[in-house]
Amino acid sequence: METKNVNGNEWRVKVGLAEMLKGGCIMDVTNADQARIAEKAGACAVMALERVPADIRKEGGVARMASVKIIREIMDTVSIPAMAKVRIGHFMEAEVLQALEVDYIDESEVLTPADEEHHIWKHDFRVPFVCGARNLGEALRRIAEGAAMIRTKGEAGSGNVVEAVRHMRAITGRMKKLTTMRADELMAEAKELGAPLELVQQVAKTGKLPVPNFSAGGIATPADAALVRHLGAEAVFVGSGIFKSSDPETRAKAIVKATTHFDDPKAILEAHEELGEAMKGIDVRQLEEKDLLQTRGW
Amino acid sequence: MSKPKIGILAVQGDFEAHGAMLARMGVDSSEVRKPGELKDCDGLILPGGESTTQLQFLQEEGLFDAIRKFAADGGAIFGTCAGAILLANEVKHPDQPSLSLLDMTVLRNAYGRQIASEVVTGRSTLKAEALEMVFIRAPIIERVGRGIEILAEYAGKPVLVQKGRIMAATFHPELTTETAVHQRFLDTVASQNGARHAAASQE
Numbered sequence: 001m002e003t004k005n006v007n008g009n010e011w012r013v014k015v016g017l018a019e020m021l022k023g024g025c026i027m028d029v030t031n032a033d034q035a036r037i038a039e040k041a042g043a044c045a046v047m048a049l050e051r052v053p054a055d056i057r058k059e060g061g062v063a064r065m066a067s068v069k070i071i072r073e074i075m076d077t078v079s080i081p082a083m084a085k086v087r088i089g090h091f092m093e094a095e096v097l098q099a100l101e102v103d104y105i106d107e108s109e110v111l112t113p114a115d116e117e118h119h120i121w122k123h124d125f126r127v128p129f130v131c132g133a134r135n136l137g138e139a140l141r142r143i144a145e146g147a148a149m150i151r152t153k154g155e156a157g158s159g160n161v162v163e164a165v166r167h168m169r170a171i172t173g174r175m176k177k178l179t180t181m182r183a184d185e186l187m188a189e190a191k192e193l194g195a196p197l198e199l200v201q202q203v204a205k206t207g208k209l210p211v212p213n214f215s216a217g218g219i220a221t222p223a224d225a226a227l228v229r230h231l232g233a234e235a236v237f238v239g240s241g242i243f244k245s246s247d248p249e250t251r252a253k254a255i256v257k258a259t260t261h262f263d264d265p266k267a268i269l270e271a272h273e274e275l276g277e278a279m280k281g282i283d284v285r286q287l288e289e290k291d292l293l294q295t296r297g298w
Numbered sequence: 299m300s301k302p303k304i305g306i307l308a309v310q311g312d313f314e315a316h317g318a319m320l321a322r323m324g325v326d327s328s329e330v331r332k333p334g335e336l337k338d339c340d341g342l343i344l345p346g347g348e349s350t351t352q353l354q355f356l357q358e359e360g361l362f363d364a365i366r367k368f369a370a371d372g373g374a375i376f377g378t379c380a381g382a383i384l385l386a387n388e389v390k391h392p393d394q395p396s397l398s399l400l401d402m403t404v405l406r407n408a409y410g411r412q413i414a415s416e417v418v419t420g421r422s423t424l425k426a427e428a429l430e431m432v433f434i435r436a437p438i439i440e441r442v443g444r445g446i447e448i449l450a451e452y453a454g455k456p457v458l459v460q461k462g463r464i465m466a467a468t469f470h471p472e473l474t475t476e477t478a479v480h481q482r483f484l485d486t487v488a489s490q491n492g493a494r495h496a497a498a499s500q501e
């Protein structure tokens with residue numbers, strides 16, 4: 001689990017916290033009340049943000065790091081880890097969150113990018129980062145920059161799991177391919193992926209990302225959560241899916257349950273029994289290119 | 299004596315890291331998500347993770363009572379971090395119910411938030427050299443009851459404790475290449491297993 005340019009021990013505690021979140025649900029919350037509901041439902045962490053992705057999509061405008069007051073209230077309300085989002089490339093928002101001592105920072109495409117060319121050099125921070133990825137090359141670039149956890153981007157705020165599935169299959173499929181390749185083929189592969197050779201060689205050897213691999217973007221039901229777990233997600237992020245549904249408490253609990261018992265259809269059935277209406281959702285094919293969140297960052 | 303069977307509670311947390319550690323030591327393990335899956339286990343590991351999340355699962359799915367019964371029936375249990383919190387008989391900061399299998403008081407997230415997480419080395423009774431300890435949003439054992447053996451300390455606080463068949467660490471040996479702590483647990487399981495088999499053959 002070593003990468004270059006890192007104090008080995010600091011890197012280990014960053015990845016270590018991601019290890020502790022495995023098998024769990026990380027839930028988007030916009031205030032302390034929602035954070036309390038998430039914790040009570042069994043979330044293993046909360047993600048503080050100003051508006052859930054579905055509202056950002058609807059209302060438009062610039063989406064920024066959440067207000068410090070709200071993040072602090074959330075941190076003071078729950079005992080589970082509190083994460084918060086920063087705009088891609090906005091290392092000063094990240095400095096603010098580090099000074100606030102949030103437990104994890106999400107450099108997220110859900111917020112309006114601050115830099116269209118450069119992501120944050122995450123090795124400079126002691127607080128660990130999670131970043132989104134649509135494919136293996138993107139995942140490895142973020143890890144090279146210091147991300148200690150990767151999540152699929154999916155299409156946030158869509159209530160549609162199709163993009164998270166596409167991204168997870170793209171990442172795991174390409175990793176599987178790497179394990180079958182000869183050593184002398186990996187340089188060309190690294191060039192094509194746009195990723196450091198060292199990380200490509202590491203994945204070729206282990207068949208896994210060097211950091212935990214979670215899923216996000218469009219998960220709205222217990223079955224959605226179980227689906228991405230089967231496809232390789234070691235934990236799930238749920239955003240708009242919970243607090244945009246008709247029954248946040250029940251749904252949060254049901255998704256937590258399904259994430260743990262993803263291999264047990266009877267348990268998933270039970271998780272679905274009590275559910276009300278899911279968020280409406282969007283057919284991603286009807287979205288115009290400019291409305292896609294997943295194409296932010298590279 | 300037959301090979302010990304180790305179960306790892308797999309509702310949430312770093313259960314895979316414990317499984318990988320045992321595999322490196324040549325020991326098979328199985329994941330436990332339901333009460334029935336405890337039946338064939340001689341030892342049980344409660345991994346790191348979020349204790350509030352794990353506790354809710356234990357309470358709602360019958361595992362809470364099943365694990366207490368497992369301990370009462372002579373099973374050995376080893377908890378790391380969140381697992382240690384679950385084993386304590388008193389949990390503070392904030393208050394939280396627990397399995398009450400070790401007489402100690404534990405403060406959750408007592409070192410601070412993630413930014414205070416660190417890797418350190420400290421003395422233990424397990425071996426002459428220093429032991430590497432990974433602390434992640436770790437709890438502090440504030441008080442231990444009578445008869446609890448302190449196997450390692452860091453910064454003046456117990457970090458690895460044992461009484462009989464129950465062991466708890468506030469750090470994560472499963473995230474290191476250090477096998478001494480898991481070996482101690484396997485030895486505990488083996489001696490307990492021997493006693494259980496001897497008792498069974500006398501009956």
